[in-house]
Amino acid sequence: MTRLLVILVLWLMLPILVENVVYHHINNSLLEKKKKFIEHLNQEEINDFMENQDDSTQTFSEFSTLHSEFLVLSKMPIKPHQKKTTFTNEYRKIENEESEYRILQHHFTYEGQDYQLEIGSSLSEVNDLTFVIKLFIIIVFVIILLITFLADTFYIEYLLKPFYKIIDTKIRRVNEPETFDHTPIKATSRDFRELDFVLNQMMDRITEVFKKEKQFISNVSHELLTPIALLKNKLENLLQNQSLDDNAVDKIAGSLKTLDMLKKIINNLLLISRIDNNQYELNEEINLREIVSDLQEDLQDRIEDKDIQFMNEMENDFVFIGNKTLVHILIYNLVTNAIKYNKPKGGIIIEDGFADEHYYISVKDSGIGMDESQLEKIFTRFARISSDQEGQGLGLAIAQSIASFHHIQIKVKSVLNQGTTFTLLFEKAN
Numbered sequence: 001m002t003r004l005l006v007i008l009v010l011w012l013m014l015p016i017l018v019e020n021v022v023y024h025h026i027n028n029s030l031l032e033k034k035k036k037f038i039e040h041l042n043q044e045e046i047n048d049f050m051e052n053q054d055d056s057t058q059t060f061s062e063f064s065t066l067h068s069e070f071l072v073l074s075k076m077p078i079k080p081h082q083k084k085t086t087f088t089n090e091y092r093k094i095e096n097e098e099s100e101y102r103i104l105q106h107h108f109t110y111e112g113q114d115y116q117l118e119i120g121s122s123l124s125e126v127n128d129l130t131f132v133i134k135l136f137i138i139i140v141f142v143i144i145l146l147i148t149f150l151a152d153t154f155y156i157e158y159l160l161k162p163f164y165k166i167i168d169t170k171i172r173r174v175n176e177p178e179t180f181d182h183t184p185i186k187a188t189s190r191d192f193r194e195l196d197f198v199l200n201q202m203m204d205r206i207t208e209v210f211k212k213e214k215q216f217i218s219n220v221s222h223e224l225l226t227p228i229a230l231l232k233n234k235l236e237n238l239l240q241n242q243s244l245d246d247n248a249v250d251k252i253a254g255s256l257k258t259l260d261m262l263k264k265i266i267n268n269l270l271l272i273s274r275i276d277n278n279q280y281e282l283n284e285e286i287n288l289r290e291i292v293s294d295l296q297e298d299l300q301d302r303i304e305d306k307d308i309q310f311m312n313e314m315e316n317d318f319v320f321i322g323n324k325t326l327v328h329i330l331i332y333n334l335v336t337n338a339i340k341y342n343k344p345k346g347g348i349i350i351e352d353g354f355a356d357e358h359y360y361i362s363v364k365d366s367g368i369g370m371d372e373s374q375l376e377k378i379f380t381r382f383a384r385i386s387s388d389q390e391g392q393g394l395g396l397a398i399a400q401s402i403a404s405f406h407h408i409q410i411k412v413k414s415v416l417n418q419g420t421t422f423t424l425l426f427e428k429a430n
Contacts (some may be wrong), residue, residue, distance in 0.1 A: 012140060014078075016408065019052045019130065020309070022126055022130050022133075023087075023102065026102045026121055026123075026126065027087055027102070027104070027282055029121065030087070030104035030119050030121060031085075031104065033071075033104075033119050034085075034104055034106050034117065034119055037071070037117065037119070038106075038108065041110065043110075043111060046073075046110065057407075060164050068121070068122040069100070069119070069120060069121050069122065070092070070094065070118075070119075070120045070121050071117075071118070071120075072116075072117070072118040072119075072120075073115060073116075073117055073118075074115065074116045074118070075113065075115060075197050076107070076115065076116040077114045077117075078107045078109065080109060080112045083104070083106065083107075084106065084107055084108070085106045085107075086104075086105045087102065087103070087104055087105075087288050088102075088103050088105065089102055089123065090103055090245050092120065093361065098124045099122050099123075099124055100122070100124065100127075101120035101121060101122055101123060102120065102121050102123055102126075103118055103119070103120040104117075104118065104119045104120075105117070105118050106118075106119075112259075113391060124345075128208055142310060143255075149312055154336070159189070162185050162187035162188075162189065162196075163190040163192055163195070164188065165185055166192065166195060166196055166199065167187070169181055169198070169226065170185075170199050170200075170203070171199075180203045180207070182203070184196055184197075184200075184211075191277065210277060213277065214279065217270060217273050217274065219278070220270075221266075221270050224266050225263065225266060226261050226265075228259055228262060228266075229263075231259060232256060232259045232260075232263075235252050235255055235259070236256065238252055239252055239253070240373060243308065265394070268394040268398060269394070271329075271398060272381075272394070272397060272401050274400055275326065275398075275401040275402060275405050276401055278403075278405070280323045280325075280326060280405070281323060282321060282322045282323055282405075282406065283321065283323075284321065284322060284323060284324045285319055285321060286319065286320055286321070286322050286324050286327050287317055287318070287319050288314070288318050288327075288331070288352070288361055289314045289316070289317050291324075291327065291328055291331055292312055292314060292330075292331060292335075292350055292361075293312065295328075295331060295332055295335055296310060296312055299335060299336065299339065302336075303339060303348075306342060306344055306346075306348065307344055307345045308339060308342055308344075308345070308346050308348055309346070309347040309348070310347075310348050311348065311349045311350070312350050313350060313351045313352075314350060314351065314352045314354065314361070315353070316353070316354075316359070318352065318359045318361075320359075320426065322406045323405075323406075326402045326405065326406070327402065327406065329398065329399075329402060330398075330399050330402040330403060330406075330424075331363075331406075333338070333395040333396065333398055333399045334399060334422050334424075335348070335350075335363060336395065337368065337394060337395055337396065337422075338363055338364075338365035338420070338422075339365075341365065341367040341368050341420070342365045342366060342367040342368075343366060343367055346365065346366040346367060346419075347365070348363065348364065348365050348366075349362075349363075349364045349368045350362070350363055350364075351364070355425075357426070358425055358426055359380075359426045360423055360424060360425045361423070361424045361427065362418065362421055362422065362423040362424070363421070363422045363423075364420075364421040364422075365419050365420055365421075366418070366419040367419050368416075368417060369414045369415050369416040369417050369418050369420055370414040370416065370420060371416050374414075375414060378396050378412065379396050379397055379399075379400040379410075380393075380397065381393065381394055381397045382394065382397075403424065406426065407427040408424050408426055409424070409425040410422060410423070410424060410425075411423040411425060
């Protein structure tokens with residue numbers, strides 16, 4: 001920025017600098033000619049001048065052949081406090097040809113008589129030369145500016161190369177602490193080495209926190225689910241007591257139902273937490289067409305109960321690497337969601353295909369649909385589309401976590417009272 005400012009200032013000052021240099025050179029040349037004229041001046045030469053003078057002006061003039069220079073000697077009284085030598089730029093008309101001249105005016109007294117000596121040098125060629133010089137210097141400045149910009153760009157790129165490597169290797173590509181690369185980045189700058197060292201320390205602390213969190217989740221799982229199981233077992237044993245009346249049996253059955261719901265919520269939350277903490281491995285070949293076929297068989301009773309027409313129109317045996325159990329849960333949640341919020345005698349269509357070289361699978365239903373406000377919060381935990389339906393509002397939250405874990409994008413389109421379409425867009429087509 002400072003360098004650009006300096007070049008800009010020089011550019012603005014360029015015309016003044018060139019003009020001063022040129023005028024300084026012309027002034028010195030005129031002073032030299034004046035000096036030679038005065039040194040060789042004598043009364044006889046003045047008399048010769050006066051014999052050729054214009055009587056009306058008492059002025060002698062001498063011009064070069066091309067009118068590039070002139071000399072004028074005039075009888076003129078010297079005014080008080082008048083400068084002895086001055087320089088001016090004036091237009092003079094010589095033999096009907098007007099040109100601009102740099103003129104030296106020198107006043108002197110010789111043998112009691114005051115004279116004014118004018119020596120002029122044409123500026124026409126000088127102006128042309130000045131323009132050429134200015135243009136040349138401007139071109140040079142532009143070239144220097146371009147070279148400076150390119151040099152700075154490549155030099156800064158070279159200096160920041162370790163920084164970009166740190167960003168790319170240790171920040172952008174890190175999805176979980178376990179995959180963090182602690183290898184030191186080679187850098188000549190002490191600042192970058194310090195940044196790399198601090199990032200390694202920070203990630204070590206984060207890794208430790210993750211380990212503690214995972215341990216905490218494991219402990220919570222044991223501490224919460226164990227007493228629920230014991231309590232459920234006791235209530236089930238109470239139901240075997242023949243002395244209980246119908247009212248007591250109904251209350252115990254209601255309590256068992258509540259415990260089952262609580263256990264399911266805890267298991268779902270633990271599942272989301274484990275997925276978010278990358279506690280599952282992605283090392284299995286998964287065929288989505290097989291998963292959908294298996295789900296259709298498993299859910300056939302629920303499909304028939306609601307009199308829904310289920311159409312599996314998948315045509316591709318797309319296979320990718322992931323966690324088969326989690327992907328099964330992902331598709332299961334989308335299909336059961338389509339069944340739950342569908343209309344009686346409605347339909348569900350499952351399609352697949354390729355778009356922009358990416359594989360996709362869509363689950364489309366003819367259900368109640370959603371408005372924009374509902375679409376904004378469908379992946380929020382405990383958010384439910386309709387209060388008329390049973391559930392804890394965790395199905396789509398789990399689906400979102402599983403999709404993110406597998407780098408799958410979920411897109412949703414819905415029209416109120418017409419239906420909803422969930423599309424899974426896979427990161428890469430095989």
